Amino acid sequence: MDVIPLSALQHFLYCPRQCALIHLEQLWAESRETAEGRILHERADLPGAGTRKGVRVATAMALSHEAFGLIGKADVVEFHSQADGGECPFPVEYKRGRPKAHQADEVQLCAQALCLEDMYGKPVPRGALFYGQTRRRKDVVFDRGLRELTLKVLQGTRAMLESRQTPSAIYEAKKCDSCSLVDLCMPQCISRQRSVQRWLMNAVE
Structure with a gap:
């Protein structure tokens, strides 16, 4: 089974043709918006680990889910302490602009959570999207509806990529x-x- 980049799910839900142009035809073009997004990601794109306000933090963390055939990386994963002494992964994805009407960003973040659950063997119930324009986090709950949508988008993305056809x-x-x-x-x-x-x-x- 071919692996699918996490970013492809976001591209597919936003526009299947955009997803195919990027991931099938290997096309890309820079714009002011993508440049701003790249600059926003520069710090998070440097792999590393540390502690911030008492919370263990990993940046540019490699993610994968073998059964789903997903691969990619999380901008930031915070590891929040739990009452039992363990830690719960909390993915944070950086986006330019502001929160959007569609759920493409939420699906990409939920896919990261699915990977973290597979890697650590424990539930990941929540994460956050940080938007550069508002400079604020938007908390995201990985509820049943979002998980089902994410898996549906994964199936659609895989079917399109395997067809080798650009919509x-x-x-x-x-x-x-x-x-x-x-x-x-x-x-x-x-x-x-x-x-x-x-x-x-x-x-x-």
């Missing part, structure tokens, strides 16, 4: 205009071509 472009201004791959994807052009093809097919029927 057709569907132009959505709110998503497409803010995507760094918009010039490579050309959603408006491709969508117009498909509309013309449908019109011609209907005209000759």
